[in-house]
Amino acid sequence: MLEQLIEYDKELFLFLNNLGVAFWDPFWLFMSDKWGAIPLYATLLILSFKKVGWKSTLLILVMVALMITAADQLANAFKYGFERLRPCHDETILDKVRLVKSRCGGKFGYFSAHAANSFTAVTFFSLLLKPYIKWFPLLLVTWGLLVSYSRIYLGVHYPIDIITGMSFGLIIGWTFFKLRTYIDNRFITK
Numbered sequence: 001m002l003e004q005l006i007e008y009d010k011e012l013f014l015f016l017n018n019l020g021v022a023f024w025d026p027f028w029l030f031m032s033d034k035w036g037a038i039p040l041y042a043t044l045l046i047l048s049f050k051k052v053g054w055k056s057t058l059l060i061l062v063m064v065a066l067m068i069t070a071a072d073q074l075a076n077a078f079k080y081g082f083e084r085l086r087p088c089h090d091e092t093i094l095d096k097v098r099l100v101k102s103r104c105g106g107k108f109g110y111f112s113a114h115a116a117n118s119f120t121a122v123t124f125f126s127l128l129l130k131p132y133i134k135w136f137p138l139l140l141v142t143w144g145l146l147v148s149y150s151r152i153y154l155g156v157h158y159p160i161d162i163i164t165g166m167s168f169g170l171i172i173g174w175t176f177f178k179l180r181t182y183i184d185n186r187f188i189t190k
Contacts (some may be wrong), residue, residue: 032150067176075113084110099155112157115148115165123173
């Protein structure tokens with residue numbers, strides 16, 4: 001059963017990865033680049049400050065640092081615990097992978113830290129800002145999906161890596177949002 005799931009995952013990866021065309025490569029490289037999200041992060045910081053004040057925004061900055069660290073470290077633990085090769089290191093499909101960038105990344109890829117980190121932020125800030133800007137979660141989810149899909153497009157993660165990363169991101173983002181709400185209500189906006 002597990003072997004069959006892994007085969008389906010490889011087939012879906014190859015199908016999605018090979019949909020890529022050179023014209024779109026710069027866009028997907030940008031979506032995957034951590035520096036490409038700086039305008040979004042700056043917007044989230046400004047919106048947080050305007051909607052919840054400076055004290056709560058300081059708490060949010062601490063929460064974001066902790067939750068991204070948690071998502072990153074959990075992804076690393078899984079990568080070295082499961083040792084599933086990235087598609088770009090998998091000899092069984094390497095000749096069929098459309099690798100967009102010159103470097104593939106580390107040897108192991110289960111699960112995607114990009115997907116986990118983006119959906120950690122998506123979940124946290126969607127919950128935080130939805131009371132103030134109803135449509136904002138849709139924008140954030142779109143961004144998170146684009147970042148996550150970029151990893152398949154670039155040839156560095158399988159779909160299951162992405163789905164698992166997104167799932168952990170949702171859990172981590174929700175957990176830290178609840179923790180932030182508790183601390184904020186108990187100690188900051190009391």
